[in-house]
Amino acid sequence: MRASRRPGPGAHDVTRTILRGPTIAAHEPPVEPPPAARTGRRVPARRPTMKDIARRAGVSESAVSFALNDRPGVSETTRSRVRRVADQLGWRASTAARALSGEGAATVGLVLARPASSLGIESFFLQLVSGIQEVLSERHLGLLFRVVAGAEEECAVYRRWWAEQRVDGVIVVDPRIGDPRPALLDSLGLPAVVVGGREVDREPQEPVPYPVISTVRVDDAAAMGAIVEHLAGLGHRRVVHVAGLAGLAHTTRRVASLRAGAASLGMSAVRSVTTDYSEGQGAEATRLALAGPEPPTAIIYDNDVMAVAGAGVALGMGLSVPRDLSVVAWEDSALCRATHPRLTALDRDATAFGRRAAEELVGLLGGRPARDVAQPTPELVVRDSTAPPLRG
Amino acid sequence: MRASRRPGPGAHDVTRTILRGPTIAAHEPPVEPPPAARTGRRVPARRPTMKDIARRAGVSESAVSFALNDRPGVSETTRSRVRRVADQLGWRASTAARALSGEGAATVGLVLARPASSLGIESFFLQLVSGIQEVLSERHLGLLFRVVAGAEEECAVYRRWWAEQRVDGVIVVDPRIGDPRPALLDSLGLPAVVVGGREVDREPQEPVPYPVISTVRVDDAAAMGAIVEHLAGLGHRRVVHVAGLAGLAHTTRRVASLRAGAASLGMSAVRSVTTDYSEGQGAEATRLALAGPEPPTAIIYDNDVMAVAGAGVALGMGLSVPRDLSVVAWEDSALCRATHPRLTALDRDATAFGRRAAEELVGLLGGRPARDVAQPTPELVVRDSTAPPLRG
DNA sequence: CTGAAAGCGCTTACAG
DNA sequence: CTGAAAGCGCTTACAG
Numbered sequence: 001m002r003a004s005r006r007p008g009p010g011a012h013d014v015t016r017t018i019l020r021g022p023t024i025a026a027h028e029p030p031v032e033p034p035p036a037a038r039t040g041r042r043v044p045a046r047r048p049t050m051k052d053i054a055r056r057a058g059v060s061e062s063a064v065s066f067a068l069n070d071r072p073g074v075s076e077t078t079r080s081r082v083r084r085v086a087d088q089l090g091w092r093a094s095t096a097a098r099a100l101s102g103e104g105a106a107t108v109g110l111v112l113a114r115p116a117s118s119l120g121i122e123s124f125f126l127q128l129v130s131g132i133q134e135v136l137s138e139r140h141l142g143l144l145f146r147v148v149a150g151a152e153e154e155c156a157v158y159r160r161w162w163a164e165q166r167v168d169g170v171i172v173v174d175p176r177i178g179d180p181r182p183a184l185l186d187s188l189g190l191p192a193v194v195v196g197g198r199e200v201d202r203e204p205q206e207p208v209p210y211p212v213i214s215t216v217r218v219d220d221a222a223a224m225g226a227i228v229e230h231l232a233g234l235g236h237r238r239v240v241h242v243a244g245l246a247g248l249a250h251t252t253r254r255v256a257s258l259r260a261g262a263a264s265l266g267m268s269a270v271r272s273v274t275t276d277y278s279e280g281q282g283a284e285a286t287r288l289a290l291a292g293p294e295p296p297t298a299i300i301y302d303n304d305v306m307a308v309a310g311a312g313v314a315l316g317m318g319l320s321v322p323r324d325l326s327v328v329a330w331e332d333s334a335l336c337r338a339t340h341p342r343l344t345a346l347d348r349d350a351t352a353f354g355r356r357a358a359e360e361l362v363g364l365l366g367g368r369p370a371r372d373v374a375q376p377t378p379e380l381v382v383r384d385s386t387a388p389p390l391r392g
Numbered sequence: 393m394r395a396s397r398r399p400g401p402g403a404h405d406v407t408r409t410i411l412r413g414p415t416i417a418a419h420e421p422p423v424e425p426p427p428a429a430r431t432g433r434r435v436p437a438r439r440p441t442m443k444d445i446a447r448r449a450g451v452s453e454s455a456v457s458f459a460l461n462d463r464p465g466v467s468e469t470t471r472s473r474v475r476r477v478a479d480q481l482g483w484r485a486s487t488a489a490r491a492l493s494g495e496g497a498a499t500v501g502l503v504l505a506r507p508a509s510s511l512g513i514e515s516f517f518l519q520l521v522s523g524i525q526e527v528l529s530e531r532h533l534g535l536l537f538r539v540v541a542g543a544e545e546e547c548a549v550y551r552r553w554w555a556e557q558r559v560d561g562v563i564v565v566d567p568r569i570g571d572p573r574p575a576l577l578d579s580l581g582l583p584a585v586v587v588g589g590r591e592v593d594r595e596p597q598e599p600v601p602y603p604v605i606s607t608v609r610v611d612d613a614a615a616m617g618a619i620v621e622h623l624a625g626l627g628h629r630r631v632v633h634v635a636g637l638a639g640l641a642h643t644t645r646r647v648a649s650l651r652a653g654a655a656s657l658g659m660s661a662v663r664s665v666t667t668d669y670s671e672g673q674g675a676e677a678t679r680l681a682l683a684g685p686e687p688p689t690a691i692i693y694d695n696d697v698m699a700v701a702g703a704g705v706a707l708g709m710g711l712s713v714p715r716d717l718s719v720v721a722w723e724d725s726a727l728c729r730a731t732h733p734r735l736t737a738l739d740r741d742a743t744a745f746g747r748r749a750a751e752e753l754v755g756l757l758g759g760r761p762a763r764d765v766a767q768p769t770p771e772l773v774v775r776d777s778t779a780p781p782l783r784g
Numbered sequence: 785c786t787g788a789a790a791g792c793g794c795t796t797a798c799a800g
Numbered sequence: 801c802t803g804a805a806a807g808c809g810c811t812t813a814c815a816g
Contacts, residue, residue, distance in 0.1 A: 045554075045579060045580055045581060047554065047555050047557065048555075049808095049809060049810085050809065050810065051809080059786080059787090060786065060787045060788080061787090061788095061809090061810085062786080062787065062788080062789095062811080062812080063785090063786060063787075065810070065811060065812085066786090066811095066812095069811080071811095071812095072785090073785065073786075074785070074786080075785065075786095078785085078786090090551065090555060091555065092552055092555035092556045093556065093809085093810070094491075094492070094556060094557045094808090094809050094810065095488075095556045095557060095558050096487075096488045096489075096491035096492045096497065096557050096808085096809075096810085097488075097492055097557075097792090097808075097809035097810035097811085098809085098810060098811080099486075099488035099792085099810090100486070100488045100489055100492055100791090100792045100793060100794085100808090100809080100810070100811095101791080101792055101809085101810050101811040101812080102791090102792065102811075102812095103810080103811070105488065107536075123515075125518065126517065126518055129537070129539065130539045133538060133539045137538065137540075140552075142536050142538075142558060143536065143537050143538065144499075144534050144535065144536060144537075145521070145535050145536075145537035146525060146529065146534075146535065147521065147522045147525045148529075159482065160484055160532075162437075162439065163439050163440075163482060163483065163484035164484045164485065164486060164487045165439065165486045165487060165488050165489075165793090166487050166534060187437060188437055189437060278726070279726040279729060279730045283730075305726050305727070305730060308727065308730040308731060309726070309729075309730035311732070312730050312731055312732035312734075315732040316732060334670070334671040334697050334701070335697070335700070335727060337671060337701075338671045338675075338697060338700040338701035338704055339700060339704055339731060340703070340704035340707040340708060342704075441792095441793060441794085442793065442794065443793080451802080451803090452802065452803045452804080453793090453794085453803090453804095454795080454796080454802080454803065454804080454805095455801090455802060455803075457794070457795060457796085458795095458796095458802090461795080463795095463796095464801090465801065465802075466801070466802080467801065467802095470801085470802090485793080485794070486792085486793050486794065488792085488793075488794085489792075489793035489794035489795085489808090490793085490794060490795080491794090491808085492792090492793080492794070492795095492807090492808045492809060492810085493793080493794050493795040493796080493807080493808055494795075494796090494807090494808065495794080495795070557809090
């Protein structure tokens with residue numbers, strides 16, 4: 001606690017010493033200790049306001065506002081004096097007051113619509129959030145975070161946030177087939193960045209469909225292409241893709257890309273099965289695939305946890321990875337490096353992804369027009385879980 | 393978009409139909425379409441305010457406020473009419489305006505001070521957050537979320553949030569030795585719940601040291617006791633504890649509990665080494681321990697990722713888990729169930745933990761006095777990674 | 785360059 | 801039971 005913030009009997013002297021300069025001291029009214037300081041009872045600090053600054057600096061409140069917001073209309077001397085007093089008091093503009101004055105809430109929203117049980121699993125999200133934060137915190141924007149069970153609830157949250165004036169914009173994840181969110185956000189006029197591309201890929205020359213909604217795309221096709229090429233190069237011809245949620249746009253894209261890639265490389269049997277991303281369904285899908293009539297020699301998993309679970313199932317069935325089964329994880333993480341053998345994985349750099357999304361949203365909030373930006377294609381990190389198949 | 397929110401030419405009729413009743417219709421001024429509706433250009437929706445409700449319901453703004461906040465001073469008929477109009481318009485109180493009126497920001501803060509790299513790893517946090525959300529969302533409280541690099545930055549965030557009037561209270565995680573946060577939060581008068589106990593355990597009859605800071609305790613001693621008992625029962629006498637960050641209060645508690653438990657059970661050689669929770673340091677600690685002169689027959693890891701990494705190292709060294717080495721993870725997760733063999737782990741129920749913390753904070757915000765509450769002792773889930781040692 | 789005033793959307797004593 | 805008014809802490813035209 002600085003003395004100046006909770007003025008006690010000696011505070012005035014301290015202030016004077018710090019400010020040092022007769023001009024300033026003359027403007028400064030004597031600081032009176034609050035009643036509690038005399039009685040000795042503990043009081044929580046009172047947050048300083050512009051009025052306090054104005055009084056101390058001997059200028060009007062509007063002068064303070066202009067000075068602190070770098071607007072013309074105050075002399076340099078006044079500006080620097082005001083700034084010094086503000087710093088000294090530890091003043092920060094009340095976001096509530098700024099929001100009410102039409103300056104926006106200085107807050108960005110993020111909703112995760114995944115069942116709580118599968119959340120702990122997704123290291124992707126926490127890394128995404130941490131990337132988002134890097135950018136937001138520089139600009140002193142807050143992140144309002146919410147976990148919900150499903151899409152409708154997510155829409156309800158957006159409506160509420162909008163009505164409550166809580167956020168200036170949102171970052172939307174997990175684009176879906178027939179996604180209702182872009183239209184809703186557009187109708188609310190809530191700027192948004194969709195992480196993971198549009199439902200339908202747009203031609204570069206087309207205008208963005210919504211004027212306040214940008215997109216950060218990932219090239220799922222190229223990424224899947226790299227995986228398929230790697231596996232085909234090793235000689236795999238029977239591949240199973242244990243995909244994620246059926247409703248997600250990127251699931252559809254990955255499934256389609258696998259099919260296309262396999263066809264062009266002459267792979268005989270590829271198929272995708274969708275799951276809920278959980279270890280349980282990942283394990284189950286693996287069991288079914290390996291117990292079937294024509295078991296795959298390689299399995300691609302849409303996340304790291306399913307890949308680890310799947311490798312575990314294979315081991316449990318007496319198979320060796322990668323001798324009997326190659327495993328690829330779509331999502332690199334500590335997990336992939338921690339297991340034995342270490343898993344070949346697609347490295348997406350979720351942090352950079354979050355950073356990019358936040359930057360784009362900050363741009364939108366600053367009035368830049370909406371657009372689609374591409375994220376670098378993820379890189380396939382080849383480790384010990386992929387090798388040529390024993391039996392063709 | 394409901395017709396009533398973006399009134400077009402036909403909106404008035406719709407409204408009248410929904411409201412149906414001459415009294416109400418008489419109070420309702422005709423809704424004029426905004427200019428944009430005539431020109432056909434898309435306009436973002438304007439959020440409805442109390443003024444809109446007052447006009448439509450034919451009462452004063454203060455009557456609307458009283459009606460909506462369930463305060464006496466309005467008749468039941470007025471109240472229900474006001475409520476209906478508010479619902480119809482999709483009205484929500486502006487949090488900014490409420491905050492400025494002294495009602496609080498309706499927001500709770502959570503700061504995570506961990507390096508971004510190790511964040512994706514900690515499934516604990518995302519589950520904690522999801523538990524916190526369950527409670528907050530019921531009360532329509534927002535969660536302001538922040539990731540920072542270290543303790544000082546965390547304190548700076550609290551100061552800023554307080555000065556900006558952004559949060560009504562915070563949930564504090566990772567209590568540390570010599571933790572500066574409680575004193576800071578106390579001086580700011582910011583209600584807080586510390587998750588994970590106090591730095592120093594308080595006797596039940598002692599008053600809580602800070603009037604607005606509650607604590608949700610976990611019984612690390614009992615948990616470690618259960619692990620030690622399990623291992624001792626299997627016949628292990630040389631145990632290594634790969635702990636987490638040295639500065640954290642619970643690390644200290646676990647280290648001490650291990651020592652105490654081992655002594656009482658006559659274990660010959662136990663020791664703890666601290667790490668940063670990362671897979672890398674977990675693996676390294678394992679390598680060092682196993683390569684040493686008197687290698688342990690069992691290792692306790694302070695999180696799931698290190699446990700998986702450690703098991704991988706053992707495998708890589710030609711050891712079999714659990715035949716040559718027993719492994720226990722302090723933190724159950726998908727990981728522990730996904731690896732092969734599945735890991736014996738301590739199940740903490742992070743979601744319940746988050747729920748409990750949020751409930752306690754909501755209580756504090758409601759004026760309930762601060763207190764320490766205990767969280768049920770975590771349960772040891774015995775799986776395939778622990779067994780009697782081959783060599784004593 | 786500076787100050788007095790209105791307004792943002794609420795809440796809350798205070799009169800009627 | 802109801803309404804007019806002030807205030808929360810800012811921003812921003814608008815006069816001087």
